[in-house]
Amino acid sequence: MSRSIVRQSKFRHVFGQAVKTEQNYDDIRVSKVTWDSSFCAVNPKFLAVIVESSGGGAFLVLPLSKMGRLDKNHPLVTGHAGPVLDIDWCPHNDNILASCSEDTTAMVWQIPDQMGTQPISEPIVVLEGHSKRVGIVTWHPTARNILLTAGSDNLIIIWNVGTGEALISMDDHPDLIYNVSWNRNGSLFCTTCKDRRLRVCDPRRREVVAERMAPHDGIRPMRAIFTRDGNLFTTGFTRMSQRELGLWDPTHFEEPIALLELDTSNGVLLPYYDPDTNMVYLCGKGDSSIRYFEITEEPPYVHYLSTFSSKEPQRGMGFMPKRGVDVSKCEISDLFQDDLYPDTAGPDPALEPEEWLEGRDEDPILQSMRDGYVPPKSRELKVARKNVLDSRPTPRRACPPAMAQPTCP
Template sequence: MSRFVRASKYRHVFGQAAKKEHCIDNVKVSNSAWDTNLIAASGSYISVNWNASGGGAFAILPLPSPFRAHNLPYKLPDVIPLARGHTAPVLDTDWSPHDDSLVVSGGEDGNILLWKVDADAFEGWGAERWVPQDFDPVARINGSPRKIGQVLFHPTAKHVLASASGEHTIKLWDLAYTDDAKGVLTGHTDTIQSMAFNMTGTLMATTCRDRKLRLFDPRAGIDAVRVTDGHGGIKGTRVIWMGDKDNIATTGFSKMSDRQVAIWETGSLENLKTVVLDQSSGVVMPFWSDNNILFLAGKGDGNIRYFEYESEALHSLSEYQSPSPQRGMCFLPRRSLSVSECEIARAYKVAGTLIEPIAFVVPRRSDSFQSDIFPPAPSSEPSMTAGEFFSGKNAPANLVSLENGAVTAATSSFSPSPAVAPPIALAKSASTPAPEPVKKQSEPAPAMARKQSEPLPSSLYESQMDSPVAMSPPSAVSETRTPQPQPMKSSSTDLEDENARLTAELREARALIRNLELQVEGLKANAQRAARALMDS
């Protein structure tokens, strides 16, 4: 039998949709035409781009699964707490790989907002006399005069963020000092469609509407170190790094509008393999699992293909089929999977008004831990600080055992190509500010000034402040502190009064928005009843 069938422990992996009571219904997904996944997940929460009035918003919800800690109703109320703060639609969100309660959002208003989720944020949902309380951002960054299309956290350095803007540039941020970007990556001549870090965060791959595939060393300069022709079609392309391998995968379209998946070698950006999938029109969203499995989910499809990557070739495993087409999708971090059920991956699918979990399971009967299908997963412990990353340090990702939760420092088998410039301090240019020197622990953190771009408050690491305006500066460990001048008492009182007034006005405005949304829902329901009555008569 082995002469004709390739041996693989993942050959019988199957997708299993969750029961209806473990899904989330009545989800109002954004109608924005911008091409993103619409949904993102951490180990505890999910974020969904929301269709809301009064500017841009997205929803923050606990994970819909049988193992969730929060007992939310299957069907959401018509009005729920939202993460408001953008003045235009939210285009993308991303959760920190090192903090399951920290999420960042980018919108058409050019702003980047950071949000911290409290553990008790979902208590009392749907109960009698329950009043929704919107989430408040803990930090705001003026990212671009144009829209922010994608946001992406660094995989190993704590609080390092990349953002792609309508200026066709990618900016790197240290979230503790957000007045200026730490670096700007240029060279794109059209809209940036996707970006991805490698497993150690030393390289970044991007796809662009100009049909080019680019490879950057984010700390070596502003220009790409590799550029090659990507997919020939003009429609959306995506890129994903294939774990710790020296390869990347892209999805796109041929000149004849065939949907394709391609594998590239990063040393020279040589195309190793291109596979034609079909002739559908939806963008294909790629997702990588460290089991060497590539998942492909097409927008507008109900199916999810998955392939095993072995010996520089893609081998088709199977296909999850569903009659309901997906608008967006994300995958759960592997450290949060249910290993007792032999679950090697879990997707969250947005279909209509429903968020549906889909578990990918290896069918095995043994109750013991299956070490061969559960390699160590990236841990929530960062490998280095933002200052260490921008000063040139490289560190492999910390890994966690899915058997006992033990965290170990891993050694990566990936190393950049010799032709790729080594990581150095960012080059100084007119558009790229020079990085600040790494501060020693004995130096106190700078005082925070309230600006459009403001430093990350200490509440981001601990708990969110009650006030949406007053925030504390980042804390720093120091042996000796320089005494700071105390503000005048009258000025402090005036600021507190102004803060209280603005907070009250904000709450009144949000209450008015909720009432208007309820009225709109009532009008829609009346219109539907009237239409049905006319049809019956």
């Protein structure tokens, strides 16, 4: 019982705080595409936002150090022939971002620290392998240059963006994939799908290793993420269209560890998870609140902490890696409290792509939060094309911009 009290008291004073007006970004025309992605992504250096654009797809990259009204001449990142649907910053290089689009491609971009005035239109590599729009892009958490994409062709492809190669392709999903989430060391990922199944996939064995039919009874879209200890946290809807969250052990999928009804709002709840503290933040499009919970080892397992409320409804959300947090701004005392700020994932990859592909797994390399954010040295991502004559041909090509431009849309 005492342990339960300690757990409740540890994070009960966590609270949300909106920044001052002068710290906002103004005049950003957020994309109106109705896709259940978060529309923005943030890392310790930049904020990226998918924006309206004519004649293709574009997103905006803004330095976190420069806020206020958007300069109308601020350059866009352009290059996609259709609307951009998802973006994700590389966890191992703060200047590398991946995007995917209705034009059936994914692209990887090198963002300079100083943006200049000209649009960025040349990606480092164009990844072509999907036959329909690509709606999900997510980096491997611990292996360098490994990127996963999922499209409306119900296909999941895992790429080595350093060579432009498609390494793994999985077609186990009979319907639209709603979301994909890696586990902590990147050995597995979970998916939710329009067929109402929650799946756990082993990409290197190219198979589904566990699945659960309808973890939530409603037919509205679900979301699922891995927790630190390998359980699955899900959000969905009841048969009566109430929003619901669940916690599941994928080795015993028959019964949930916890199932909790929330409210009757109709926005899909997007979960953002902090593995260092085992806290999960729930955000919904159209909501004006963010709820947070602690996942515990004893009942009630998913423990409500608090709610942050804002005046404006949310259209998109981004979750910055905690290595970019300035702890001193969040501290009441002068002492660094390492129990509230445990070591967090740093920018160094734990594995090379070849090691991961051969079956090695490593947890993230951690760093202390004591000294706040220290920018790592800027590293350029170089794409080394392999000689296709020296290896077995891949099913579809992935062409970097180094090739003649007419061959790359």
